[in-house]
Amino acid sequence: MGSLRSYRAKGIVLDRTVLGEHDLILTLLLESGEQLRAVAKGVRKGRSRISARCDYFCESDFLITPGKKLDIISDAATVDAHHALGVSPEKVSAAAALCELAALTSFEESADPFLHPILSRALTVLEGADDQPHRDLIVAAYAFKVLAHSGWRPELGSCAICGDEDPLYLSDSAGGLVCKSCADTLPDAEPVSRSQVGWLRSLISLRFDELLNAQIDDETALFLLGRAHSWAASTLSVRLKAMEFALSM
Ligand SMILES: [Zn+2]
Structure with missing residues (x-):
């Protein structure tokens, strides 16, 4: 198994791209100013409790696990949803x-x-x-x-x-x-x-x-x-x- 550790990063959801039936690729602007594309699994059709925190314009605190191609969003807490x-x-x-x-x-x-x-x-x-x-x-x-x-x-x-x-x-x-x-x-x-x-x-x-x-x-x-x-x-x-x-x- 790899030794890559999960990390937390605050970011704003800039864009969402459909990936398969249930998942999305989020384009995030992280607090560091870096852009990150990461997979949010099971968030389409409200299947996941973090769906709302992966919405457009939402500022969230993401828990991210490095993946082989794209990083994976494992959890998210709302910072400011800009409701x-x-x-x-x-x-x-x-x-x-x-x-x-x-x-x-x-x-x-x-x-x-x-x-x-x-x-x-x-x-x-x-x-x-x-x-x-x-x-x-x-x-x-x-x-x-x-x-x-x-x-x-x-x-x-x-x-x-x-x-x-x-x-x-x-x-x-x-x-x-x-x-x-x-x-x-x-x-x-x-x-x-x-x-x-x-x-x-x-x-x-x-x-x-x-x-x-x-x-x-x-x-x-x-x-x-x-x-x-x-x-x-x-x-x-x-x-x-x-x-x-x-x-x-
Ligand atoms: Zn001139």
Whole structure:
């Protein structure tokens, strides 16, 4: 027999993949910031007492036994189920967009202590976001904060190309704000207002609870979520289905 010991790890359930008739593979964001895929046996159709602790967005304290290919979840205790997310399809959609981004910006055997607390906080604040503009704002802020941390911080000061100090166009391909003359050379550059530029900066600089209490209109919030989506899709080079769905809410 092997000598691999079981261990405990707190994690957030980012995704669930069906495995056979009764089991699931959970994608977890561990407290260390590492991503872990592990098998939860017998949890489909409520067959197991730990089923609820393996639900989407649930933060649990898992007992994990190393396996040959994938580790096995032997037990789980609830840390924070984020129950308030489940009460509305709009909150579920926004939380799914957060977890989709978390799964794409965390990696196996790659610890990063920034990643777990920020997702946990975003999910908690989202529970209290009872209108669509604020849900959009939290998803957009999470996307920009996590991408900026991962090395994709958009240039929101001077022109990303020439350094002009009053850039009022936005271009994902150039990496952020650009001035009028640089914008003329970029097919994806779009004009932005000073207020929109201010909001983009705030998404990175303000805390989630400050954003939750900020006054924001529907149109601005949707603009910010759209920019967060296009920035994430272009920097990560993937299709973000949950975020696309959140944009349609
Ligand atoms: Zn320029």
